[in-house]
Amino acid sequence: MKPRPLTVKGVYQSLQKIAISKGTGSQENKQRIVEKLLQDTRGAEESRYIVRTLVQNLRIGAVKTTMLIALARAFLYSKPDGADFAIRSQQELARLKKEDLAAVYNNAEEIVKASYARHPDYNDLIPCLLEIGVTEELLVRCGLQLHIPLRPMLGSITRDLSEMLTKLQGRDFTCEYKYDGQRAQVHCDEAGKVSIFSRHLENMTEKYPDLVSLVPQIRGESVSSFILEGEVVAVDQGTGELQAFQVLTNRAKKNVDIGTIKINVCLFSFDLMYLNGTPLLDRSFRERRELIRSLFVEIPNRFTWVKSIDATSADSEAVLEFFKSATDTKCEGIMVKVLDNASKSNNLEPLETPNNDIDKPESNPNTKGGRRKALLSTYEPDKRLESWLKVKKDYSTSSETLDLIPVGGWHGQGRKAKWWSPILLAVRNPETGSLEAVTKCMSGFTDKFYQANKDKYTEGSANVISRPSYVEYYGEPDVWFEPQEVWEMAFADITLSPTYTAAIGLVSDERGLSLRFPRFLRVREDKSIDEATTSDYLALLWRKQFERSQKEESGPSAPDAGLGWQEE
DNA sequence: GATGACTGCCC
């Protein structure tokens, strides 16, 4: 077949065809489309782009931010025929001082980014830009809109409570339980139509008909339309007990019939971004929170707000106690949020970047350099700011860790192509003498460590061996390591695993144990492999974790084989 | 209809 030059439109149409093709025979159909695309490529560059696009691995350093900056520049310089917005000529821009030019660019970028964060859809943004260019009006024409999800505000990681208290010194803040569930953005319009979106803006309305049916009841009389955010958590309707994240994941996702739902949920709301036709993003968090709590109606075990306490840095004891109560009731930790905008601040343009605002050392007596920017209490979509802080037990150096043995690895991809990544780790079973796989790990290693690791476990050396009979693992790494060292690993939770063999037979006959969010901390130079964590100990930790979450319940026996908690 | 490889999306 003769190659036909690829065009942007043509490739896009092919990708669309692949995306919508389904049902019996669809796989072959998709294959044909891919073959055709590859036949039509001219040269290695084109085929590389096609292949990487298909495997969702383009990695050319040009994603969202780059696109938005490029759009801002494009509409600063140029406009389509017939459009009547002002643009700057190259000569005009060239005459500006360096800082002034940067300010012009920056202003345009912030407008485009703000629009996209509130209304993340290029199909709406670009037509609007073509019509009016980069102006403040963009945020009106292409801004917050019901049934279009905005990008969520994110929290920064904080190592421990004392770091948090230091960062928020001098400010009123609130500490909220960080429930272990799924983030949800709930939209409701005047007519009562409801849409629910996930953290990554997937429409999951269909997954939660029970939440949809709840909306008329939680919406107080004075509420017509709203956008509200919260955490959906599996909750036992009999006891009100919070259930583990894994329970929530057992829910069906498609064609969910409200009558057959087995896993019930509660929505714990924590923010309100829009109310009765008005965006609330520029209101203080204290005000937004007050609106939720005064205008919405709680329903036991179905809808409420997150548990919280208000505090200042002087209340370290109360905060510590609150944190402990959160982790004791199966929460991941707490979220800490600034309640008000700094009183002395003249920073009243929440849509603008906080980045280049004048420093306010007097409102932040904390840091040594005194160079902190004022923390905002406004809702900043798509930003990970220090005005929202995540504190989790497992971030802290004082949290529980495991000492595992690296037993194998795979060839890395992309920037890790020269190294072993991920790496397979095991616990030891002193009864059988075997090593039982627990998890793969690819996080926490520096490039330098990777290089040293690759040098140590070189193919052909004595440290790389053929499949050892004493390692229990169903899969097949690219290389097996001669077990010889112990690595300290951090993790958030221990999970019952369908794929790993660690502690198999101790907690379940079919399933082993694995780790949620595993990451490397350091080599335990002081330990030999016969001092590594044992499967017994791992099972003990798992039971401890399970009991902690069960302790409210009165009599049930030990968490038994495999299913147990999944069946109700 | 059951099984298993694979995908897409939660964290």
Add this chain to the structure above:
DNA sequence: ATTCTGC
């Protein structure tokens, strides 16, 4: 999700 790196 977490983490490291380069700008």
Add this chain to the structure above:
DNA sequence: GCAGAATGGGCAGTCATC
């Protein structure tokens, strides 16, 4: 301080195959 990259466990859902 931010963007980008490389990947973790594990679930329901999809499709091919037996």
